[in-house]
Amino acid sequence: xxGSIRDVARRAGVSIGTVSRAFNGYKDIKPETKKRIFEAxxxxxxxxxxxxxxxxxxNKRNIALIISGLxxxxxxxxxxxxxxxxxxxxACSRGLEVAVxxxxxxxxxxxSYKRFCVDHSVAGVxxxxxxxxxxxxxxLMETTEIPCVAIDVELPGKKAGxxxxxxxxxxxxxxxxxxxxxHRNILVISGKKNAAxxxxxxxxxxxxxxxxxxxxxxxxxxxxxxxxxxxYNQVKGYLKENGTSKHTAFLCFSDIMALGAMNAVKxxxxxxxxxxxxxxFDGIPITEYTTPLLTTVAQDMKxxxxxxxxxxxxxxxxxxEMGHIILPHRLLERGSVRNIAEGPG
Amino acid sequence: xxGSIRDVARRAGVSIGTVSRAFNGYKDIKPETKKRIFEAxxxxxxxxxxxxxxxxxxNKRNIALIISGLxxxxxxxxxxxxxxxxxxxxACSRGLEVAVxxxxxxxxxxxSYKRFCVDHSVAGVxxxxxxxxxxxxxxLMETTEIPCVAIDVELPGKKAGxxxxxxxxxxxxxxxxxxxxxHRNILVISGKKNAAxxxxxxxxxxxxxxxxxxxxxxxxxxxxxxxxxxxYNQVKGYLKENGTSKHTAFLCFSDIMALGAMNAVKxxxxxxxxxxxxxxFDGIPITEYTTPLLTTVAQDMKxxxxxxxxxxxxxxxxxxEMGHIILPHRLLERGSVRNIAEGPG
DNA sequence: TTGAAAGCGCTAACAC
DNA sequence: GTGTTAGCGCTTTCAA
Numbered sequence: 040x041x042g043s044i045r046d047v048a049r050r051a052g053v054s055i056g057t058v059s060r061a062f063n064g065y066k067d068i069k070p071e072t073k074k075r076i077f078e079a080x081x082x083x084x085x086x087x088x089x090x091x092x093x094x095x096x097x098n099k100r101n102i103a104l105i106i107s108g109l110x111x112x113x114x115x116x117x118x119x120x121x122x123x124x125x126x127x128x129x130a131c132s133r134g135l136e137v138a139v140x141x142x143x144x145x146x147x148x149x150x151s152y153k154r155f156c157v158d159h160s161v162a163g164v165x166x167x168x169x170x171x172x173x174x175x176x177x178x179l180m181e182t183t184e185i186p187c188v189a190i191d192v193e194l195p196g197k198k199a200g201x202x203x204x205x206x207x208x209x210x211x212x213x214x215x216x217x218x219x220x221x222h223r224n225i226l227v228i229s230g231k232k233n234a235a236x237x238x239x240x241x242x243x244x245x246x247x248x249x250x251x252x253x254x255x256x257x258x259x260x261x262x263x264x265x266x267x268x269x270x271y272n273q274v275k276g277y278l279k280e281n282g283t284s285k286h287t288a289f290l291c292f293s294d295i296m297a298l299g300a301m302n303a304v305k306x307x308x309x310x311x312x313x314x315x316x317x318x319x320f321d322g323i324p325i326t327e328y329t330t331p332l333l334t335t336v337a338q339d340m341k342x343x344x345x346x347x348x349x350x351x352x353x354x355x356x357x358x359x360e361m362g363h364i365i366l367p368h369r370l371l372e373r374g375s376v377r378n379i380a381e382g383p384g
Numbered sequence: 385x386x387g388s389i390r391d392v393a394r395r396a397g398v399s400i401g402t403v404s405r406a407f408n409g410y411k412d413i414k415p416e417t418k419k420r421i422f423e424a425x426x427x428x429x430x431x432x433x434x435x436x437x438x439x440x441x442x443n444k445r446n447i448a449l450i451i452s453g454l455x456x457x458x459x460x461x462x463x464x465x466x467x468x469x470x471x472x473x474x475a476c477s478r479g480l481e482v483a484v485x486x487x488x489x490x491x492x493x494x495x496s497y498k499r500f501c502v503d504h505s506v507a508g509v510x511x512x513x514x515x516x517x518x519x520x521x522x523x524l525m526e527t528t529e530i531p532c533v534a535i536d537v538e539l540p541g542k543k544a545g546x547x548x549x550x551x552x553x554x555x556x557x558x559x560x561x562x563x564x565x566x567h568r569n570i571l572v573i574s575g576k577k578n579a580a581x582x583x584x585x586x587x588x589x590x591x592x593x594x595x596x597x598x599x600x601x602x603x604x605x606x607x608x609x610x611x612x613x614x615x616y617n618q619v620k621g622y623l624k625e626n627g628t629s630k631h632t633a634f635l636c637f638s639d640i641m642a643l644g645a646m647n648a649v650k651x652x653x654x655x656x657x658x659x660x661x662x663x664x665f666d667g668i669p670i671t672e673y674t675t676p677l678l679t680t681v682a683q684d685m686k687x688x689x690x691x692x693x694x695x696x697x698x699x700x701x702x703x704x705e706m707g708h709i710i711l712p713h714r715l716l717e718r719g720s721v722r723n724i725a726e727g728p729g
Numbered sequence: 730t731t732g733a734a735a736g737c738g739c740t741a742a743c744a745c
Numbered sequence: 746g747t748g749t750t751a752g753c754g755c756t757t758t759c760a761a
Binding site for chain 3: 408
């Protein structure tokens with residue numbers, strides 16, 4: 040039988056109120072009493088029941104990391120896991136307790152975001168994987184009661200923040216890298232049309248091309264839903280139809296799609312980077328092992344998680360109110376891009 | 385202000401007891417009343433507060449997946465994440481709610497396993513990443529109160545089960561593959577000495593060598609703690625000292641260590657598989673991208689998670705009591721092993 | 730500095 | 746079928 044606060048109180052010869060105060064770090068308690076209480080607690084292997092605590096207290100120390108679309112994650116991607124590590128890493132260091140919950144479109148709980156938080160008694164939430172199409176997204180924008188930080192999605196509103204890299208700049212940089220290497224006809228392998236990151240990355244490419252006196256038109260974009268398989272199929276179809284006649288480079292909005300594209304290129308008998316240059320986005324570990332190594336933009340999701348948790352904590356403790364944290368990104372120039380100005384491959 | 389059961393009751397013109405019954409699927413309730421209640425609930429965006437429910441009910445529907453050593457996971461590995469997906473996948477399908485919690489040696493909470501479950505009001509636990517050295521492991525072995533399923537660690541006891549592949553057989557198979565390819569002098573790159581999987585895999589290799597009239601001795605094993613970096617350094621040291629004089633193959637107890645070994649081999653100017661054959665264990669995605677592709681034993685962690693959750697659910701609902709679920713593994717023969725009986729590389 | 734007591738929102742046993 | 750009520754284990758006034 041696991042003891043309750045009553046057992047500790049009895050054993051220490053005090054009332055339950057005093058035990059509670061001891062466990063909540065109140066100062067107005069005689070050191071000796073406190074000592075006796077902790078000894079008793081130790082002996083009984085006692086620690087406060089969280090449900091009871093949540094029920095009676097307004098002062099919560101637990102946060103939730105909600106992963107939207109968990110099941111849709113490609114096992115080759117480690118983004119979400121690294122994010123978890125980052126969040127956990129911060130939470131631990133500050134005595135916060137974090138629980139990871141998941142949702143996915145198939146089993147999407149018909150529950151509002153606010154309800155979820157209230158029901159689970161969480162003091163704050165980090166949200167990842169949400170897209171602007173998610174049912175509860177609009178609700179999120181309005182919610183002002185529960186502190187919330189979103190990863191990679193703009194979340195305006197009081198008590199709401201978001202953290203991301205500067206997707207526009209990152210995307211522009213990688214497009215400029217391609218342009219610098221002589222590529223003028225770039226095919227963009229894009230993710231979900233309405234995903235926030237996608238829109239931003241598109242903007243970056245657009246800007247880069249504009250600067251080079253080019254225009255990004257509809258027929259230079261292949262929408263592939265951030266899926267390796269779809270990218271593979273789409274690029275295969277594209278190659279069957281166009282061969283090398285139209286574009287010299289594929290700029291992909293995720294490494295996973297770049298993997299699919301690379302695979303398609305090879306299977307169609309073309310070479311990377313001789314026939315097509317390919318770039319990715321995210322910097323997942325696999326990009327260090329492909330042949331050739333994939334040029335990409337790396338963002339450290341562990342850092343995102345850490346920064347997100349930290350920011351959330353600041354909102355919770357009223358040291359911050361809202362805002363956007365921009366994390367650095369790194370352009371990783373590797374073998375999958377060829378300079379076509381220097382002559383044939 | 386988020387409504388409570390009282391608001392719904394008032395709105396539906398019934399008592400809170402009736403609302404509670406409606407929400408817990410009791411049959412003895414007039415359909416019409418039920419309908420009215422759900423309408424009111426819908427209107428008020430109501431759903432039961434979990435803390436309160438946990439506090440008052442014995443009948444819990446939430447399980448926890450505890451990941452031990454979260455922070456120590458190499459980002460190249462996706463094992464844990466895939467495991468989460470599997471657990472979640474089953475839980476969703478059965479209306480169970482799952483929360484993922486983490487612990488790690490650095491911030492290891494000084495709380496017993498049982499307390500954790502009681503405090504969080506979880507009905508059952510899936511445990512992963514624990515080693516036999518973990519503080520609470522021995523306690524786990526004795527706990528009979530809370531249903532628990534461990535991944536990859538033997539967990540005897542009532543209400544306790546474990547799921548894993550047949551590590552002995554898998555390990556024996558991969559050793560035999562090496563032997564079949566003419567390798568007689570095999571260096572084992574081992575993980576943590578006392579990790580359960582490690583002991584089993586060692587047993588498998590031992591058996592295979594025995595059958596080939598060989599003996600696995602201490603100086604044929606390099607302990608590398610399941611770390612890529614340690615494997616890299618150890619193998620580098622080994623090569624500096626021995627070159628190709630002693631062994632022709634490295635049998636690694638994890639892909640991550642195989643990656644480190646492979647890297648060391650290449651950096652020392654040797655080739656895989658010409659100078660050294662290398663095998664891994666786990667079947668992480670990266671093994672499909674290395675040069676050469678890594679021969680390994682794959683286990684589907686998503687399936688492990690699913691099976692673990694299913695088994696736990698059976699224990700919780702008393703359809704099962706304890707036991708061991710053995711999942712299939714697949715030997716993936718790829719380019720990192722060379723047949724040295726066929727002549728020099 | 731401490732004790733007593735009123736809830737927090739819910740479930741479940743017992744009445745009707 | 747449905748209402749009433751006693752807790753679940755804790756926090757938090759309010760008194761003392």
